[in-house]
Amino acid sequence: MKRIAFFVLMLAAFSAAAQQRNNVVPSFEGAVEDFKPNITNQRGRQYPMVNSQGAVRAQLRAPQASSVQLDIGGRRYEMVKDENGVWTGTSAPQDVGFHYYQLNVDGASVPDPGTIYFYGAGRWGSGIEIPSADMDFWQVKNVPQGAVEEKYYWSKATESMRHCFVYLPAEYQKNPNKKYPVLYLQHGNAEDENGWSAQGHTGQILDNLIAAGKAVPFIVVMDYGQSQNIHLVGQYAPQQPAQPAPQPQQGRGGARATGPDAFQVVLMTDIIPMVEKEYRVIADAQHRALAGLSMGGMQTRRITVANPTTFAYVGLFSGGTVSVEDVQGAVGYKQTNKLVFMSCGSKENPRVMEAAESLKGIGVNAVGYVSEGTAHEWHTWRRSLYQFAQLLFK
């Protein structure tokens, strides 16, 4: 029931956001004039800018336009044209961290030509970074560098070539006979396999932690998990096309949602076997972790309950909680598990601490983490990865 309530809450939040899209408001007037170029701008571009309050200022040349708006955080801010046909507009302060946004030119929603582009909100589009005081941990530093590989592989379950990103720690190429643990790390709804590397800075977080001796070297696999876009075929196809794929542990709220099923099938059928064949991996549960953000966290909960002896480390970042009933209902879960990590931003509903206490009560090594001052966005998840990574495979 708690899972259903959580899901309804998420749907309500999305619906509210959709309504606010039509909220057109004037450009924010109270901005402190200390704007600096956004750090995800294209090379040499001054705009968009961000100030010390987290307000965003965008600019676009559109001499013949009658209306240009900055569409961010569920509101559209009216931009104002100068004598050269250049429109400028400023948003109210945004939460620290990373935000998808767009511009609207006479009714056309388009990416801001000032930024580089990210996949999120179901599209490739603009992203902006509101700096946080602690952003140092995900910056590129002069420490031993791992690499993020783009890797294609054949999927039996979909009879197609699939695509993922694989982080290999700096020492991987230097120790040709050493095998490594693996974290499978999933994105959120309407994002894709690019997210954890591009928005999440997984490579930098891990390189920095490993260089500081705070994390052991491990591999991270980031794949595409939007189940409604994963078309299973042959023996892997759902028995009735309109129904979810068979679930070993059906019966709890999350397991009834149709979303994650196809991803679960490709993870178990294709992704894990590919990784254990192509890379030097310690192929047992004690060296295998599954984590995800938002939808990816909900998938993590369901997949680990359905496969209770496959993953010893479990992470849910802004993705609900693992319950006492989950653990007690899944044979071998508690014996296999070394860690259940649950996190969220303090601006979300932080029942992760309470859920961790409940799990500790039955002897599970559960850790709750609340990211101070952050919301349902990437800075919460970068911080979550930073905390989670330090607890893995030790």
Place this chain on the structure above:
Amino acid sequence: MKRIAFFVLMLAAFSAAAQQRNNVVPSFEGAVEDFKPNITNQRGRQYPMVNSQGAVRAQLRAPQASSVQLDIGGRRYEMVKDENGVWTGTSAPQDVGFHYYQLNVDGASVPDPGTIYFYGAGRWGSGIEIPSADMDFWQVKNVPQGAVEEKYYWSKATESMRHCFVYLPAEYQKNPNKKYPVLYLQHGNAEDENGWSAQGHTGQILDNLIAAGKAVPFIVVMDYGQSQNIHLVGQYAPQQPAQPAPQPQQGRGGARATGPDAFQVVLMTDIIPMVEKEYRVIADAQHRALAGLSMGGMQTRRITVANPTTFAYVGLFSGGTVSVEDVQGAVGYKQTNKLVFMSCGSKENPRVMEAAESLKGIGVNAVGYVSEGTAHEWHTWRRSLYQFAQLLFK
């Protein structure tokens, strides 16, 4: 003189393209109605589309706009609005291959929200693929897959972290004691280190060639070479800021251009030493190649003349030619060299065949290649890599 003539020709071409930007023409009326979604569209997007003639049809919802244009191939095609506020427009047939383009909404130049984005023409923006009959060679196939790594490294010459992509052949991870030859492969003007992988499909071309036994396995390094954006510091900085960096082989046309100098310094100071430290590489001239497209080809010519015993294999794709004087003026060039490969599209000025004949006359293993029916764009360069790769390290 020939080099100068070539350079003037290139400048003239760019200038003509700039003038044509203001060429606003009606939507193309003669299109065959067999349009299909462009293969570089975002997941699930129908538009832009391409027909069998190579005409491009774009669509954008912009209910309040008074003018929307499709800006491709140096022309702006007027799009037409329907009763739902959706604008549609069609270009004249384009050359086969890959083209950067944009939309213009009431004077604002913006990416088309229908496509994924590529770095070229000095910006991240839309790209479209006009299918060619021979495009099979760069498709993702179910063959042993290498991987393209994103790699950061410390640069002494710029005192900053730089960024490149490294293709590792499929067998690299399986043969932990084997060392490999390396091709350093450079992009063109106003492109960056993403180009050869994203637009060029280097990984697929190499995986397919190696799987077919047509190329030996080798590593490919793709770095950023736009010299005016590379800021050398300390002992590596130019003596007089306004002048090019010192050139060992100054005096010939191309060597006087100021562009490539900073890239040459980082290549020799940082990139090659990093690759030979971080990867299992056969670190001698006989197992080292340098190639590039357009500006990258001109850089290749100059760098190999300035460092005549460093690279045994040389490739210029739509990037001018190596002359008899180049080879004769550079001590050790001829003794070191195993191949000079020069290519271009048949719609460019194909003097590569004549240049190859001249080089053969002095005993250089020169190969000219003309890509039939293609222009100064990526399909010419994919085909060039496909040909060049089969001749390397054998």
